Amino acid sequence: MTRSVPPLGPSPDELAAAFARLVETALERAERGGEAPVIRQADPETLAALAAPPPAAGRALDEALARLDAALSSGMNTDHPRFFAFIPSPASPLSWLGELAASIHNQxxxxxxxxxxxxxxxxxxxxxxxxxxxxxxxxxxxxxxxxxxxxxxxxxxxxxxxxxxxxxxxxxxxxxxxxxxxxxxxxxxxxxxxxxxxxxxxxxxxxxxxxxxxxxxxxxxxxxxxxxxxxxxxxxxxxxxxxxxxxxxxxxxxxxxxxxxxxxxxxxxxxxxxxxxxxxxxxxxxxxxxxxxxxxxxxxxxxxxxxxxxxxxxxxxxxxxxxxxxxxxxxxxxxxxxxxxxxxxxARAVRLWLTLQAMGRDGMAAAIAHGFALAEATERAVRETPDWLVASPARMAITAFRYVPEGLATDTADAINAAAARRLMEEGYAAVGATRLDGRVALRVCAINPRATETDMRETIRRLDGIARDLRGAV
Missing domain, CATH: 3.40.640.10 (Type I PLP-dependent aspartate aminotransferase-like (Major domain))
Known part of the structure; x- marks a missing residue:
């Protein structure tokens, strides 16, 4: 008696529908600008459901993909134009294509x-x-x-x-x-x-x-x-x-x-x-x-x-x-x-190969150089804003700064700087990093996303300034 083995993958029609859904998601994400929040937090019930054991009988692929999309849409969006914390990963859609091709061939x-x-x-x-x-x-x-x-x-x-x-x-x-x-x-x-x-x-x-x-x-x-x-x-x-x-x-x-x-x-x-x-x-x-x-x-x-x-x-x-x-x-x-x-x-290299084939060396060079310009724009915005100090000038697309109004105790200033970064991220507009330089809390921007603009940099500093002043007023 021959045992029936369930198919490894979906039917051709189901696969076509699933890829169509992924293409729709990819296009929406590629076209999305800075209007989306820089962070999305999942509710505890959703996280618990995602961590549950797999079902004994498989669920519909469309339902599984919907759950997966919800899972991957939560957390920090490190390729958001205004994600400036850590060293971001502003991935090109060309890299998505290269990675997908490598996964399909699975060599x-x-x-x-x-x-x-x-x-x-x-x-x-x-x-x-x-x-x-x-x-x-x-x-x-x-x-x-x-x-x-x-x-x-x-x-x-x-x-x-x-x-x-x-x-x-x-x-x-x-x-x-x-x-x-x-x-x-x-x-x-x-x-x-x-x-x-x-x-x-x-x-x-x-x-x-x-x-x-x-x-x-x-x-x-x-x-x-x-x-x-x-x-x-x-x-x-x-x-x-x-x-x-x-x-x-x-x-x-x-x-x-x-x-x-x-x-x-x-x-x-x-x-x-x-x-x-x-x-x-x-x-x-x-x-x-x-x-x-x-x-x-x-x-x-x-x-x-x-x-x-x-x-x-x-x-x-x-x-x-x-x-x-x-x-x-x-x-x-x-x-x-x-x-x-x-x-x-x-085949990790193929995504970079495809990106370089499509962008060319000149396109890649321009995208990298843009990060230097963004950090320099951030430094200028900080210097033009009263009560803010540049803690480290723009270098390699990074600059660091802090809010230091006269008369504010060091510990209080440190707490306000850290809290301002947290609130800005919670509001969803931008994510800046908080670190320590010379023993003091400093805020840090790493601006390597080619989709970010100098307007984004100035507005990020303007919003941080407003938040910091609100926090100081509450002290």
Whole structure:
């Protein structure tokens, strides 16, 4: 007796209707401007229903899609034109299309034999991005899920190249207080303890102080430790500061250290001819992390790890197993599963490839440059508003500021600044970040969305000012 197996997917008519619904949602979202709220909160009952176990008998696809749309429409809308908190992800509809195409074909990018065309796309983009970074022939890398895994990939290679196994307990890595938390997390994953993660001082612009770094390294060598890597930053999350990359490269060459650069969002400035010189020296790094899902306008899950010498990845990540022989590399280029932590890999690069094919290099450059102009407009608006202070000037599309009227106690001013940011977001007009600079609460704008305008920036400051004054009046 043959058992009846339920179909894996819907009928052709049901599938057509479902795709029509998704197309309608996509078009509505693409056309939506700033009139939608920057945040939507789901009610507890909806969240509880979403977290319930799946039904024993399947429900209608249309009903399931409606539930899914409600789930994905709640929370912070990070590609809203006025979402300025964190480092936003203003994804291009071109990226949606590229990701959808990759999902439909569902190719495995571990080995080139499994996905010849998508592998060619990824290899080509890796070569191009490495060249834009100023890396030499022989540089390479791979697409990963984002900056966290890019940092992990690069720092694993750094550890394995710079330390023998019995030196790992004495190995030391160098960061600053402004370094992204994912760097410290990666260092812990590869076996370093907190005492091995050394925090170098910063200068008045919150950049790594190279003279101070040299002193810490010398002290550690004198104590019998093994310095092996410096993690510089090209565009800090707090203020957009760029560490002095040429001077750090000089120091690393003198000291025999690996130079890693976390360029998760800031490396994208390399693609703007008007701004690429800000990252002078990045091509001398041994490794670079770069997120396409930030300032290259891709959907989440699209990052890059680049190495100055691509051959240094395989010693850390290559493997062999009988069941992998059918995917053995063809030609001189190794398979991607031998260059990073993943065996099973999706075609992450195709969405960026499609975006660049449609926008062109000039279009991408203009979109990146727009972010610089928006941050500068924000700084001007703050300077023109009484009782507001620029805490950090516009750099790399980020500026920070605070409300500091005369006579207001420091703690009270801090509370008002934080509360003003919360209320602005709750009202739905814009989301600005709240951070601490020099021990004081500061508000922070990261303006990388090409759909945002200078009018948006001025109105955001005007509304923050009104909220802050209302809060002060209630004190």
């Amino acid at each position: 495995h990018l571990g080995a080139a034999r499994q996905s010849e065309g998508a592998t060619a796309i990824e290899r080509g983009l890796i070569r191009w991005l490495a060249g834009e970074a100023g890396m030499p022939e022989g540089a390479g890398g791979l697409f990963v899920s984002g900056g966290s895994i890019a940092n992990l990939t690069a720092l694993t290679a750094a550890r394995d190249q710079m330390l023998v196994e019995d030196e790992r307990a004495q190995g030391t890595a160098y960061v600053t207080a402004e370094t992204h938390a994912s760097v410290a997390k990666a260092l812990r994953i590869i076996g370093l303890t907190d005492r091995q993660i050394r925090v170098a001082p910063v200068d008045g612009e919150r950049r790594m102080d190279v003279a101070g770094l040299a002193r810490v390294i010398a002290e550690d060598r004198a104590a019998g430790l093994k310095p092996f890597v410096v993690a510089a930053t090209a565009g800090t999350t707090n203020t957009g500061a760029i560490d002095p990359l040429p001077e750090i490269a000089d120091l690393c060459e003198r000291e025999g250290l690996w130079m890693h650069v976390d360029g998760a969002y800031g490396a994208s400035a390399l693609l703007s001819p008007a701004h690429r010189d800000l990252l002078e020296g990045v091509g001398r790094a041994d490794s670079l992390s770069w997120d396409a899902h930030k300032w290259l306008f891709q959907t989440y899950g699209c990052g890059v790890a680049l190495l100055r010498d691509a051959s240094l990845l395989a010693p850390s990540f290559s493997l062999s197993a009988d069941y992998l022989r059918d995917g053995d590399a063809v030609g001189a280029d190794p398979n991607f599963w031998d260059l990073g932590p993943e065996l099973t890999r999706s």
